[in-house]
Amino acid sequence: MAQVKKITTPLKPEQIQDLKAGDRVTITGVIYTGRDAAHKYLAKTLQEGQLLPVDFTDQIIYYVGPCPAKPGQAIGSCGPTTSGRMDAYAPLLIEKGLKGMIGKGPRSPQVIDAMKKYGAVYFAAIGGAGATIARSVKKADVVAYPELGPEAIYRLEVEDFPCIVVIDAQGNDQYKIGVEAYRLAD
């Protein structure tokens, strides 16, 4: 595990190419949330040729449905959800300019192909570490689909949000590399 790289949003192409599977990073800037129901809406909007409610060009989507904020908090517990459920929609958003995704768990070959083709990166946050992660969120505002409650799209202002690059824009996959390194014969 090398030193921690600091990155800022929106992501620039040279920044993306510099990120390698296995890098620890911290993210500072604006990121957007989105999970199952929001992705379904976004995909439907694109298929109907409509404009998306948020411009994701060069941006990062964080797969999360946060807990409600207590008084004095920007957000409640907000760890990542399983990314695989968004695999059906991710290539479409990457094609439209999305450059980063934060979640947990492996991605499909179709998502990885789109990441390589358009230059995008996939980060993992630590699943279940929702209270710790909430400390790096300074501000949270709903910007689309408020009717979805925890599944609404939020605009988050984050500072030193901790992540690991798990799949880079070349398609290297830390989930595969890591497990192969530690698997023992039967």
Next chain:
Amino acid sequence: MKEISVDKIIDVVKNLCIQASCNLGEDVEELIRLGLDREESEFGQYCLSQILDNIALSRQENMAMCQDTGVAVVFVELGQDVHIVGGDLQAAINEGVRRGYEEGYLRKSVVQDPLFLRKNTGDNTPAVIHTEIVPGDRLKISVVPKGAGSENMGALKMLKPAEGIQGVKEFVLKTVREAGGNPCPPVIVGVGIGGTMEKATLLAKKALARKIGEPHPDPNYQALEEELLEKINRLGIGPQGLGGRITALAVHIEDYPTHIATLPVAVNLNCHAARHAEAIL
């Protein structure tokens, strides 16, 4: 006949929901700590120490350790000499869940109609309630908030008796291997063996409500739990699926007699936020 009021039940369920979500049991925490001592992978060590920090922080701030505060699975053991007064039991449990999720700032994750509408009910009800009538005059309530990341990775198989012990081992290992990093490892593996289709899955879920790391009382099953845990930890999945030695913290098996022609086996995985809280009234 002992009387227990629904007001008492509402209050207890409310508190159990908050306690389970914000204050992880020391049984789980201790196993994570032991896992950190044994983990060899740098990512694994990093993830486990972050997880331990998160447990401490959520306890200190009384906030949910994980944003997926789950569907509230409630196990009820109702003594047959208990008389519930002032209302009905199911409604009281749901009211407790409603208040717990609201007052505890927990996420409401339940959608009405699983297929067509999928509209959030807004209060995390209804709970999934399993009630058993038992001898005595006590009412035991266990709340097991169950997140979907791990729940989605569970599986059931109706094995042939001829597939036996080997068949069970292969199915458990296959289920954990295919789940990979999705269920937020290190996981607790609940295994239900025997009964019928629905009984096996219920046993697997019940296995997750057991004190984590407590072995099965029967030496044969205990040995199988130990062997499966060792084999799972040879898979290399590691904390968060990033590679490492600690893929599971414990394997819990629950068994039940079954039909001469069948061998049902169900696997229900729980993430490291293996939340469970109980109270006896």
